[in-house]
Amino acid sequence: MMHIDSRERNFIIGTTILLLIFGAAVLVSSFAFGFQVPAPVERIDPKVVATPGQSPWGDPVAERLRELAPNKYEVYILAQAWAFQPNQIRVPVGSTVTFYLTSKDVQHGFRLDGTNINMMVLPGEVSRLTATFDEPGEYNFICHEYCGVGHHTMYGQLIVEP
Amino acid sequence: MYAGTKKLTGWYLGVGMVALFIGGALGPLQKLEHVGINVYPALTNVGLNSYYQGLTIHGVLNVLVWTTFFIVGFLTFANVHSLKRDLTHPKLNWASLIIMIVGLVMAAVPVLLNLATVLFTFYPPLMASPYYYIGLTLVVIGSWVGGWGMFLTYRAWRKENPGVQTPLIALASNITMAMWQIATVGIAAEMLWLIIPWSLGLVDGIDPQLARTFFWFTGHPIVYFWLLPAYVAWYGMVPQQAGGKLFSEPMARLVFWLFLLLSIPVGLHHQYLDPSVPQGWKVVHAVLTYSLFIPSLLTAFNVIASLELGGRARGGTGLLGWIRTLPWDNPSFTAQNLAMILFAFGGIGGLTNASYNLNLVIHNTMWVPGHFHLTVGSGVTLTFFGIAYWLVPKLANKPLFSNKVALWQSWTWFVGMLLMSNGLHILGLNFGSPRRTMLGVAPYASADWQPLLIEAALGGIILGVSGLLFYTNMLGTVFSKKTLTEEIEMPVAEPLEAHPAPAWLDSWRPWVVATLVLIVVSYGPILVYLISNLNLTSPGFNKLW
Numbered sequence: 096m097m098h099i100d101s102r103e104r105n106f107i108i109g110t111t112i113l114l115l116i117f118g119a120a121v122l123v124s125s126f127a128f129g130f131q132v133p134a135p136v137e138r139i140d141p142k143v144v145a146t147p148g149q150s151p152w153g154d155p156v157a158e159r160l161r162e163l164a165p166n167k168y169e170v171y172i173l174a175q176a177w178a179f180q181p182n183q184i185r186v187p188v189g190s191t192v193t194f195y196l197t198s199k200d201v202q203h204g205f206r207l208d209g210t211n212i213n214m215m216v217l218p219g220e221v222s223r224l225t226a227t228f229d230e231p232g233e234y235n236f237i238c239h240e241y242c243g244v245g246h247h248t249m250y251g252q253l254i255v256e257p
Numbered sequence: 258m259y260a261g262t263k264k265l266t267g268w269y270l271g272v273g274m275v276a277l278f279i280g281g282a283l284g285p286l287q288k289l290e291h292v293g294i295n296v297y298p299a300l301t302n303v304g305l306n307s308y309y310q311g312l313t314i315h316g317v318l319n320v321l322v323w324t325t326f327f328i329v330g331f332l333t334f335a336n337v338h339s340l341k342r343d344l345t346h347p348k349l350n351w352a353s354l355i356i357m358i359v360g361l362v363m364a365a366v367p368v369l370l371n372l373a374t375v376l377f378t379f380y381p382p383l384m385a386s387p388y389y390y391i392g393l394t395l396v397v398i399g400s401w402v403g404g405w406g407m408f409l410t411y412r413a414w415r416k417e418n419p420g421v422q423t424p425l426i427a428l429a430s431n432i433t434m435a436m437w438q439i440a441t442v443g444i445a446a447e448m449l450w451l452i453i454p455w456s457l458g459l460v461d462g463i464d465p466q467l468a469r470t471f472f473w474f475t476g477h478p479i480v481y482f483w484l485l486p487a488y489v490a491w492y493g494m495v496p497q498q499a500g501g502k503l504f505s506e507p508m509a510r511l512v513f514w515l516f517l518l519l520s521i522p523v524g525l526h527h528q529y530l531d532p533s534v535p536q537g538w539k540v541v542h543a544v545l546t547y548s549l550f551i552p553s554l555l556t557a558f559n560v561i562a563s564l565e566l567g568g569r570a571r572g573g574t575g576l577l578g579w580i581r582t583l584p585w586d587n588p589s590f591t592a593q594n595l596a597m598i599l600f601a602f603g604g605i606g607g608l609t610n611a612s613y614n615l616n617l618v619i620h621n622t623m624w625v626p627g628h629f630h631l632t633v634g635s636g637v638t639l640t641f642f643g644i645a646y647w648l649v650p651k652l653a654n655k656p657l658f659s660n661k662v663a664l665w666q667s668w669t670w671f672v673g674m675l676l677m678s679n680g681l682h683i684l685g686l687n688f689g690s691p692r693r694t695m696l697g698v699a700p701y702a703s704a705d706w707q708p709l710l711i712e713a714a715l716g717g718i719i720l721g722v723s724g725l726l727f728y729t730n731m732l733g734t735v736f737s738k739k740t741l742t743e744e745i746e747m748p749v750a751e752p753l754e755a756h757p758a759p760a761w762l763d764s765w766r767p768w769v770v771a772t773l774v775l776i777v778v779s780y781g782p783i784l785v786y787l788i789s790n791l792n793l794t795s796p797g798f799n800k801l802w
């Protein structure tokens with residue numbers, strides 16, 4: 096066996112315990128608190144995703160926000176260079192909104208200020224996350240993946256009405 | 258001694274440094290843009306069309322070219338000097354250099370012509386000129402060939418020295434190169450199967466999700482490919498430069514083997530927010546990523562203990578008095594020691610990035626460039642500067658132009674980087690400011706961001722000055738009329754205790770087999786899942802910039 100200095104051995108034991116605690120905290124937050132990251136929804140063809148009748152992102156922009164039940168919404172946002180469609184969404188305070196995003200061209204990002212919603216938006220894939228809005232206000236959603244020279248202009252707003 | 262290897266190393270380092278000069282020069286310009294000083298329109302005369310073309314140059318030259326050239330050159334040199342055995346197949350190593358240079362030129366031309374403004378991550382379906390992809394692939398292939406030249410030399414040494422334990426520096430250098438060969442299978446698959454045929458128009462569509470998965474298969478271990486050569490210096494050389502010894506040599510060996518084992522099966526931590534990667538596999542990679550902190554923490558203990566031995570040997574006393582007596586007047590030591598401190602901050606931030614949940618807060622925000630300028634931009638780059646302060650004089654056979662300029666360079670880098678990375682980290686954490694973005698003209702940029710952007714820009718300018726000091730010193734050394742009176746030796750740290758490490762720390766097969774098994778377990782199912790649902794539907798987009 097290998098000779099290990101006792102102080103070094105204690106350090107190894109201590110740091111391993113520390114990492115186990117951190118790791119446990121991450122796992123607990125994911126499973127016990129229902130914490131979410133995107134997971135597979137479906138794989139689609141980006142060439143036809145914006146065609147009317149082919150997918151929810153083909154519907155008229157005004158119909159992409161759907162009320163499923165009182166205070167319960169889903170919204171289908173299409174990302175393309177260099178805009179989100181729709182780029183303005185209004186919901187009443189207290190709403191729970193599920194966001195479905197896909198891209199019809201290159202990769203984009205979607206991060207909604209003031210929430211835990213942050214996801215990559217890829218052509219051919221559907222990204223989905225849900226958040227509840229208890230504070231009225233205007234929240235920006237910003238494209239955070241480089242998508243061409245107009246990338247820095249790509250954003251939208253979610254308006255939570257009192 | 259080893260004149261051929263010296264010349265070869267000089268070429269690798271020279272090309273790498275030219276790349277960093279050009280790539281680095283764009284850094285301060287990016288920072289100025291963020292505070293509203295946009296110099297890019299003035300640069301269209303010299304052929305720079307946009308912030309994003311500049312950012313592509315910055316990313317590719319700094320993090321792909323500078324690192325790879327310096328590393329292959331430095332490790333080839335270190336391997337020979339550690340084994341005290343010249344290269345067995347020098348032609349192979351020269352071929353490596355030439356393939357890498359050809360690849361670099363091939364990739365650089367479309368970038369400079371604005372035909373490849375896709376950043377260094379080239380996520381499809383943004384589609385660059387095929388030459389860009391073929392060129393980058395050749396750089397990787399060239400680095401493989403350089404690795405083969407090292408392995409053959411090492412094998413010859415083993416035959417000539419039966420029963421002798423591999424010297425630490427040589428072992429660590431070969432492990433790093435072996436890890437790189439395995440790790441680059443991902444990028445090779447991405448390029449050869451998906452991207453190159455598609456960019457040549459041979460197939461119509463690409464699967465962006467699968468391409469990202471291949472990219473990050475290599476994209477995480479590549480950061481260890483950058484870091485491990487710095488660790489080679491921190492373990493193998495710096496203790497000697499500090500006037501001490503390596504506290505625990507066997508542990509150092511173990512650390513390099515652990516990095517071989519654990520660097521690769523963690524790439525999904527870059528894809529926590531990807532849509533079509535199942536959550537369960539993200540968790541598996543998160544847990545494996547945590548285990549990867551263990552060898553880094555072992556390094557912190559061992560390297561600091563070695564420095565303490567040096568400080569005490571030089572007369573330092575008390576709990577912290579040994580720090581003051583370290584050789585702070587030696588720029589090679591100072592640069593590397595400051596690099597370690599900056600790297601420690603980067604490591605702490607890395608724990609945040611790796612945390613499955615906290616990642617949501619900072620993913621693709623300015624936090625991320627804040628983080629990696631501490632790691633690859635400082636822990637690695639400033640260490641390489643520190644190495645250059647003894648290695649370039651040795652290669653050129655000329656004394657270092659100025660110790661004083663080199664010391665100023667080290668400290669200005671330290672201060673500039675603290676300012677820049679502090680500003681960037683907070684921008685990302687508190688405000689979610691996106692990275693890879695012309696923040697100076699973004700319509701959503703808020704006035705609250707200004708003070709932090711200014712802090713970061715100030716740091717960026719100090720870093721620019723620091724870079725100029727480095728190049729002044731390199732040019733001053735290479736073009737100096739003086740020659741060295743006595744040859745500089747590569748610093749080699751002695752172990753504190755003479756016990757040789759156990760045989761399992763000098764034995765390749767078990768470690769390589771375990772590495773491959775762990776890769777199959779951690780990546781096999783997710784790759785099978787993605788490939789069996791292959792979605793080759795995305796056409797290329799090459800007119801978006």
Ligand code: HEM
Pocket residue numbers: 281282283284285287288312313315316319320323376377378626630633634635638691692693694695716717718720721724
């Ligand atoms: C002169 C000192 C430097 C300054 C002022 C600087 C500044 C910056 C800034 C502000 C960004 C973010 C740009 C954006 O996201 O829009 C950036 C990105 C980057 N920097 Fe630096 N940098 C410097 C040196 C370095 C060094 C030494 C390296 C690595 C060896 C490096 C590697 C990178 C990489 C890989 C990116 C990301 C590019 C991308 O997102 O595609 N930088 N740099």
Ligand SMILES: [Cu+2]
Pocket residue numbers: 203204238239240241242243246247249
């Ligand atoms: Cu974008």
Ligand SMILES: [Cu+2]
Pocket residue numbers: 476477478480524526527
């Ligand atoms: Cu990583």
